[in-house]
Amino acid sequence: MRDKTLERLHQLGWQLPTPPAPLGAYRAVVEAGSMLHISMQGPVSAGKPALTGLLGREVSIEAGREAARLSLLNTLAQAFRHLGSLDHIRQVVRLDAYVACEESFINHPQVIDSASELLVQVFAERAGHVRTVCGVRNLPGNLPVGLALVLKLQRQPA
Amino acid sequence: MRDKTLERLHQLGWQLPTPPAPLGAYRAVVEAGSMLHISMQGPVSAGKPALTGLLGREVSIEAGREAARLSLLNTLAQAFRHLGSLDHIRQVVRLDAYVACEESFINHPQVIDSASELLVQVFAERAGHVRTVCGVRNLPGNLPVGLALVLKLQRQPA
Amino acid sequence: MRDKTLERLHQLGWQLPTPPAPLGAYRAVVEAGSMLHISMQGPVSAGKPALTGLLGREVSIEAGREAARLSLLNTLAQAFRHLGSLDHIRQVVRLDAYVACEESFINHPQVIDSASELLVQVFAERAGHVRTVCGVRNLPGNLPVGLALVLKLQRQPA
Numbered sequence: 001m002r003d004k005t006l007e008r009l010h011q012l013g014w015q016l017p018t019p020p021a022p023l024g025a026y027r028a029v030v031e032a033g034s035m036l037h038i039s040m041q042g043p044v045s046a047g048k049p050a051l052t053g054l055l056g057r058e059v060s061i062e063a064g065r066e067a068a069r070l071s072l073l074n075t076l077a078q079a080f081r082h083l084g085s086l087d088h089i090r091q092v093v094r095l096d097a098y099v100a101c102e103e104s105f106i107n108h109p110q111v112i113d114s115a116s117e118l119l120v121q122v123f124a125e126r127a128g129h130v131r132t133v134c135g136v137r138n139l140p141g142n143l144p145v146g147l148a149l150v151l152k153l154q155r156q157p158a
Numbered sequence: 159m160r161d162k163t164l165e166r167l168h169q170l171g172w173q174l175p176t177p178p179a180p181l182g183a184y185r186a187v188v189e190a191g192s193m194l195h196i197s198m199q200g201p202v203s204a205g206k207p208a209l210t211g212l213l214g215r216e217v218s219i220e221a222g223r224e225a226a227r228l229s230l231l232n233t234l235a236q237a238f239r240h241l242g243s244l245d246h247i248r249q250v251v252r253l254d255a256y257v258a259c260e261e262s263f264i265n266h267p268q269v270i271d272s273a274s275e276l277l278v279q280v281f282a283e284r285a286g287h288v289r290t291v292c293g294v295r296n297l298p299g300n301l302p303v304g305l306a307l308v309l310k311l312q313r314q315p316a
Numbered sequence: 317m318r319d320k321t322l323e324r325l326h327q328l329g330w331q332l333p334t335p336p337a338p339l340g341a342y343r344a345v346v347e348a349g350s351m352l353h354i355s356m357q358g359p360v361s362a363g364k365p366a367l368t369g370l371l372g373r374e375v376s377i378e379a380g381r382e383a384a385r386l387s388l389l390n391t392l393a394q395a396f397r398h399l400g401s402l403d404h405i406r407q408v409v410r411l412d413a414y415v416a417c418e419e420s421f422i423n424h425p426q427v428i429d430s431a432s433e434l435l436v437q438v439f440a441e442r443a444g445h446v447r448t449v450c451g452v453r454n455l456p457g458n459l460p461v462g463l464a465l466v467l468k469l470q471r472q473p474a
Contacts, residue, residue, distance in 0.1 A: 024429035025436045026447040032409045032468045033350065034191065040448040054419075093190045098450045101295060103212075108298045113182035120183045131184040132198040132306045134256045135296040138451040142422045148448045152190045192349065251348045259453060266456045271340035278341045289342040290356040290464045292414045293454040310348045 005086035009076070009122050017070070019077040020044040023140060029082045035093065036082065036151040041074040042143035043067035052142040055135075056105030059144045064099070065114035071147040072115040076122075079151060087154070092119050092129040094150040100143065101135045108133045115147060163244035167234070167280050175228070177235040178202040181298060187240045193251065194240065194309040199232040200301035201225035210300040213293075214263030217302045222257070223272035229305040230273040234280075237309060245312070250277050250287040252308040258301065259293045266291045273305055321402035325392070325438050333386070335393040336360040339456060345398045351409065352398065352467040357390040358459035359383035368458040371451075372421030375460045380415070381430035387463040388431040392438075395467060403470070408435050408445040410466040416459065417451045424449045431463055 009016070022028055022039060030037045043050045043066070051067045053059045059067070080086055097112040099105075112133050119127040129149075139146045167174070180186055180197060188195045201208045201224070209225045211217045217225070238244055255270040257263075270291050277285040287307075297304045325332070338344055338355060346353045359366045359382075367383045369375045375383070396402055413428040415421075428449050435443040445465075455462045 022447075023425040024447070025432035025443075026411065027444040028446070030407070030409050030444055030446045032407065037410050037446040039446040040450075091188070091190065093188050094195050095184065096448065098448075100451075103295055106296060106298060106300045109181040116183035127183075128185040128188055130186070130188050130195040130197040130306070131180075131182070132254065132256075132304065133298055134198075134294045134304060135258070135298075136450040137295050137417060137419055137453050138422060140422060140424045140449055140451075146448070146450060148446075249346070249348065251346050252353050253342065261453055264454060264456060264458045267339040274341035285341075286343040286346055288344070288346045288353040288355040288464070289338075289340070290412065290414075290462070291456055292356075292452040292462060293416075293456075295453050 003085040003087050005122060012121055014073060016077040016080055017045060017073055019081050020074055028078045034153050036079060036153055038075050038078050038149045040146045040148045041071045042139060042146050043070040044074060045070065049141055049143055051144055053144055054100050054102050055111060055144055056102030061107060061110055064111040064144055067145045068112055068115040069118055071145050072118055075147055075149045089126065089151050090154040091126050091152045092123055093152050095129050095131045096148040097131065097133045098136050098139060098146040099133065100139045105135060108135055161243040161245050163280060170279055172231060174235040174238055175203060175231055177239050178232055186236045192311050194237060194311055196233050196236050196307045198304045198306045199229045200297060200304050201228040202232060203228065207299055207301055209302055211302055212258050212260050213269060213302055214260030219265060219268055222269040222302055225303045226270050226273040227276055229303050230276055233305055233307045247284065247309050248312040249284050249310045250281055251310050253287050253289045254306040255289065255291045256294050256297060256304040257291065258297045263293060266293055319401040319403050321438060328437055330389060332393040332396055333361060333389055335397050336390055344394045350469050352395060352469055354391050354394050354465045356462045356464045357387045358455060358462050359386040360390060361386065365457055365459055367460055369460055370417050371415055371427060371460055372418030377423060377426055380427040380460055383461045384428050384431040385434055387461050388434055391463055391465045405442065405467050406470040407442050407468040408439055408465065409468050411445050411447045412464040413447065413449045414452045414455060414462040415449065416455045421451060424451055
């Protein structure tokens with residue numbers, strides 16, 4: 001069966017990475033009712049950080065935007081592995097975003113918007129999500145960005 | 159039709175501000191099932207920060223409390239614009255609060271409580287909410303406070 | 317009636333503490349639909365902080381792990397007081413964790429995993445939860461750890 005959402009992702013030039021393993025005794029995804037919760041994902045590639053450091057110091061805005069995109073792709077990869085098809089996603093509900101940064105850094109929205117923009121490109125009218133963004137002191141493994149997504153599903157819960 | 163909740167807000171001496179526009183490719187509110195999620199709101203007034211800086215440095219506790227109240231009023235303004243009436247809110251479920259502060263600042267609850275107290279005054283027995291509060295390094299646009307609310311609705315989802 | 321989940325907790329050598337009172341005008345728990353939200357809990361014992369300070373400075377990883385366990389036990393104590401039995405918990409859905417730390421500290425998962433591991437020991441196949449973890453500047457009352465849990469319930473909502 002076709003996965004039109006995944007096709008759109010591919011047409012945009014993106015691929016789903018191998019979803020990173022959890023860093024402890026929790027799960028990558030949990031389905032509860034019609035909602036899919038996904039654990040915080042960072043810019044990890046092939047099991048290793050693709051980028052480390054703080055926005056406003058080692059990490060430029062453009063690098064931070066790439067990190068947010070990779071974090072989102074990891075998130076969608078987790079959802080895909082659980083659901084079997086991104087078409088089962090009815091709506092992106094919520095994005096909680098964490099940016100590790102210097103005290104003087106205040107352009108968090110610009111960094112995280114690369115993820116929100118990709119959601120709009122891939123999910124179109126199903127992309128609408130609320131967002132929280134805060135600048136934290138640091139993140140696990142010195143990652144610069146962490147994203148946690150909540151999705152509403154089309155299908156009935158198991 | 160009367161909006162008794164909004165009337166109570168007015169009786170308390172408060173007005174709903176013009177709800178701020180999102181800072182990127184996301185939505186101010188998303189309705190999912192019987193829950194309304196609202197994007198993080200800060201002390202923004204007429205499209206501009208009403209206050210910037212860190213608690214424990216430039217921002218006093220009393221100024222932080224005003225900032226939290228304004229953030230809450232912006233949040234309720236977003237809900238009102240979406241729902242058409244605050245009476246459609248059955249219960250305030252969850253308040254996630256972010257306080258940008260100096261390392262030595264530890265009175266976050268006192269700052270955020272101005273928002274919780276206003277919820278109690280306006281929603282009475284419908285105000286009961288759980289709360290998370292943390293002290294972050296900074297917030298978008300150097301805002302001192304950010305609030306994200308989840309509401310349970312009376313009406314059926316669309 | 318037996319509470320098999322609580323019995324397992326006791327068999328593991330743990331007791332539920334007296335659940336701490338909220339620090340303001342909010343509630344310890346809110347039930348919405350089939351979900352139970354619990355306010356952020358820290359390592360508080362008998363109304364006082366059991367531990368204060370930052371990971372990477374005053375607080376060692378092992379002390380942080382004890383703080384995370386105590387925070388989780390306080391969380392479960394809140395749930396127990398509301399539900400009357402931990403058996404009513406169908407699944408742990410979500411754990412949002414905040415670690416107050418030095419800028420150079422990056423072992424947050426190791427600290428928070430003591431809570432996730434205890435969830436697995438107590439709830440077994442019902443323990444599966446998604447997790448967010450971030451390193452914040454500080455937490456209310458200078459607590460080193462804060463945990464916020466969302467649970468799915470077996471019983472129908474009131």
